[in-house]
Amino acid sequence: MARRRRFGQSLKHAPPHCPRSARDAPHALGNRLRARRRDTEAILRSLATDTLGTTLVLGLPEAPFAGLSYGDDTVIVFVPRRYRYHAEEGVPALVHFHGHNSTAERAIAAHALREQLVDSRQNAVLILPQLARFAADSSCGRLAQPRGLARLLENAISSTARLGRSSLGESGFPGRAEPGRVCLSAHSGGFHAAACSLRTGGVDVSETYLFDALYAERDVFRDWVLERRGEPASSRHKLVSYFTPGATTETAYRREMPRGYASRPGSISGHGSTV
Numbered sequence: 272m273a274r275r276r277r278f279g280q281s282l283k284h285a286p287p288h289c290p291r292s293a294r295d296a297p298h299a300l301g302n303r304l305r306a307r308r309r310d311t312e313a314i315l316r317s318l319a320t321d322t323l324g325t326t327l328v329l330g331l332p333e334a335p336f337a338g339l340s341y342g343d344d345t346v347i348v349f350v351p352r353r354y355r356y357h358a359e360e361g362v363p364a365l366v367h368f369h370g371h372n373s374t375a376e377r378a379i380a381a382h383a384l385r386e387q388l389v390d391s392r393q394n395a396v397l398i399l400p401q402l403a404r405f406a407a408d409s410s411c412g413r414l415a416q417p418r419g420l421a422r423l424l425e426n427a428i429s430s431t432a433r434l435g436r437s438s439l440g441e442s443g444f445p446g447r448a449e450p451g452r453v454c455l456s457a458h459s460g461g462f463h464a465a466a467c468s469l470r471t472g473g474v475d476v477s478e479t480y481l482f483d484a485l486y487a488e489r490d491v492f493r494d495w496v497l498e499r500r501g502e503p504a505s506s507r508h509k510l511v512s513y514f515t516p517g518a519t520t521e522t523a524y525r526r527e528m529p530r531g532y533a534s535r536p537g538s539i540s541g542h543g544s545t546v
Contacts, residue, residue, distance in 0.1 A: 368462075
């Protein structure tokens with residue numbers, strides 16, 4: 272639990288959401304129109320409300336494998352009961368990529384992701400796209416395409432606003448709301464989806480958390496975190512990699528990550544290193 276609470280705590284210090292400039296207005300309008308068309312194609316498979324908040328299981332055209340090899344368009348969105356939308360912040364989101372031989376539904380339950388987000392008391396929503404279903408496969412479908420993450424977020428936010436409107440109540444948000452501060456987390460084989468999202472996702476991701484996931488594409492994570500080195504703390508990129516002692520992910524961190532950063536013991540298993 273402590274790992275995910277640290278993951279969320281930094282959202283308290285997030286800079287204000289920056290609206291797009293007038294120069295980008297035509298591009299933004301085009302994106303909203305396309306998002307609206309995709310929103311009408313979204314399917315609500317299930318909706319459940321409990322003491323934690325509202326969980327929607329959606330079928331989205333911008334899901335990683337919608338219409339592709341695995342043919343699974345599932346995206347789970349969880350909106351905490353205490354979430355409140357502020358236009359200047361957009362919709363802050365934590366996006367989690369599950370590992371091999373799993374599903375988004377299994378991951379959200381096995382790792383108590385809803386509970387951990389609620390415990391962190393962060394004003395953000397949780398988004399879990401379905402990757403390769405019960406397969407030892409790190410491919411990530413549409414997320415490997417340019418602006419794949421941006422399209423997924425736009426589709427998930429607009430569809431959740433529309434399809435969950437009657438259940439969300441005070442925790443709801445407008446269908447035209449833009450993504451706010453975005454953080455990623457990846458478990459094991461979810462590393463490739465995270466790397467693609469950082470490299471070509473079209474979103475200025477603030478933080479990335481890897482849970483025994485630094486298996487490959489280490490240059491992507493290294494270059495991403497160094498991109499903001501020397502800037503004010505609130506603007507820097509943050510990478511946290513947790514690994515099991517002696518595992519491949521520890522060796523990769525020791526060999527590839529920049530020198531001069533602090534390491535600290537992990538709170539659940541293995542060790543955590545903050546870059």
